[in-house]
Amino acid sequence: MKTIHKFVLKAYLGPMVLTFFIVMFVLMMNIVWRYIDELVGKGLSAGIIIELMTYFMANMIPLGLPLSMLLAAIMTMGNLGENYELLAMKSAGMSLMRITQPLIVVVGIVAVGSFFIGNDLVPYANKKVFSILYDIKQQKQTLEFQDGLFFNGIDDMSIRVGKQDPATHLLRDVLIYDNRAANGNMNTIVADSGYIRLSDDKRYLLVTLFHGETYEQTRNSQWYTQSALRHHKFDLQDQVIPMEGFAMGRTDANQFSNSQTKNIGELQQAIDSLELSVNNATTRSYEPLLKEQIFVRDNSVLPQPDSLRIDKSAYGDLLATDSIAALPLRSKERIWNNARSLAKNSRNMFSFDESTAKEALNQLYRSKVEWHKKISLPVSIIIFFLIGAPLGAIIRRGGLGLPVVVSIIFFVIYYIISLTGEKLAKEGNWDAVYGMWLSTFILTPVAAYLTYKATNDSSLLDTDWYAGKFKKQEELLAKKFGKFIQAIKSKRHGKRNDIK
Numbered sequence: 171m172k173t174i175h176k177f178v179l180k181a182y183l184g185p186m187v188l189t190f191f192i193v194m195f196v197l198m199m200n201i202v203w204r205y206i207d208e209l210v211g212k213g214l215s216a217g218i219i220i221e222l223m224t225y226f227m228a229n230m231i232p233l234g235l236p237l238s239m240l241l242a243a244i245m246t247m248g249n250l251g252e253n254y255e256l257l258a259m260k261s262a263g264m265s266l267m268r269i270t271q272p273l274i275v276v277v278g279i280v281a282v283g284s285f286f287i288g289n290d291l292v293p294y295a296n297k298k299v300f301s302i303l304y305d306i307k308q309q310k311q312t313l314e315f316q317d318g319l320f321f322n323g324i325d326d327m328s329i330r331v332g333k334q335d336p337a338t339h340l341l342r343d344v345l346i347y348d349n350r351a352a353n354g355n356m357n358t359i360v361a362d363s364g365y366i367r368l369s370d371d372k373r374y375l376l377v378t379l380f381h382g383e384t385y386e387q388t389r390n391s392q393w394y395t396q397s398a399l400r401h402h403k404f405d406l407q408d409q410v411i412p413m414e415g416f417a418m419g420r421t422d423a424n425q426f427s428n429s430q431t432k433n434i435g436e437l438q439q440a441i442d443s444l445e446l447s448v449n450n451a452t453t454r455s456y457e458p459l460l461k462e463q464i465f466v467r468d469n470s471v472l473p474q475p476d477s478l479r480i481d482k483s484a485y486g487d488l489l490a491t492d493s494i495a496a497l498p499l500r501s502k503e504r505i506w507n508n509a510r511s512l513a514k515n516s517r518n519m520f521s522f523d524e525s526t527a528k529e530a531l532n533q534l535y536r537s538k539v540e541w542h543k544k545i546s547l548p549v550s551i552i553i554f555f556l557i558g559a560p561l562g563a564i565i566r567r568g569g570l571g572l573p574v575v576v577s578i579i580f581f582v583i584y585y586i587i588s589l590t591g592e593k594l595a596k597e598g599n600w601d602a603v604y605g606m607w608l609s610t611f612i613l614t615p616v617a618a619y620l621t622y623k624a625t626n627d628s629s630l631l632d633t634d635w636y637a638g639k640f641k642k643q644e645e646l647l648a649k650k651f652g653k654f655i656q657a658i659k660s661k662r663h664g665k666r667n668d669i670k
Contacts, residue, residue, distance in 0.1 A: 186242035228295035244573035247562025281548035300426040444534035538602035556617035560624035
């Protein structure tokens, strides 16, 4: 028994590692194409790109593990079935659950490890990803001159190059507009050729110009009456200009905190705080609105005049129906203005508190989704294995052909269901429990059904079995139609003999 378990375990570990790296590579290509525009043209070093891709890969592990478990299980059991090794084990009296017992242990260990990956590694990787992407967005592009076009990537400077030599990087016909002077003066530099590049640390702009002229225009507070223009020629001019923004700075990753950068303990604390904030915001919105704005207990809005207090019978039925109608015109206007002011104030106060409560409620929904996502990941890995192992035993096809197709179909179904439930949970239309566990509720009966079929040696996905059934039906129909056609021919032959 130990020999068989070692054999099955060895047959599974190879495809599991192989499929995991294949899935991660496919997911990483998706990430690269998604962020290619933000990475190109910034002059990023190889270390920054490798670091960013590493954190992205850590972030993709919860998505790649279920698919790799499914694909590896189908490939392993399919190879065993295709080589009749699975049939030999069953002939020896071993059930499918007993054959896959070591694989279940391995998958259980992977599922437990995936919880710690999703709880500890993924939040840390998300912090680093957000930090690096923020630093990349803040960094300016590198110097990329195009012939005949102005380069405006430097603050208060505009540079035009007529032509540049790609081999020596020599610039021809250089025109520079420099507005960096604090007094407002503008310098215009025209040169026949030169070199413009960033220093190695990207903190300085090194400008070397040959055979040119400099024009300095005075633009102080008296420029419209006492404007001046200075001009001088040069054969060689060197400038070292301090630059900011080209060197990539590193922001503290702890500054980026949201539901995706917290572990399950921090999420639980955030959920408790957000629930309290939502309740407080709702209370602050409705109670003052009802007690202080709409149903006012004092008489400041509608004071009762002395005439109404002394002789109420003088107004008759009119006073009984509407006391405002008995007031003078100016009193009516004052009451109307007070009521309108109170209505505007209550609307503004309610709008402000509603936006605060809405933001807190949105964060509450997202925190609950992330909390359940960390718990549902290990369960989804086990469910995918329980789907893949029976499928491989039923399909009996190894390799990367049919197993890949079946795996992709199941994973797409799982992904669509998960995204739908997550979206509904984040919007508050569903509770987070139903949204994040919807795919598990749907796929668990499928796993149980496939396990039952595989245990009973069902031919659910055996193409040869379907081909044999189709052939039998075809032969049966041919026999029935053959007898019918033969009877028709015999009747026609008998009629012809009678005519003769």
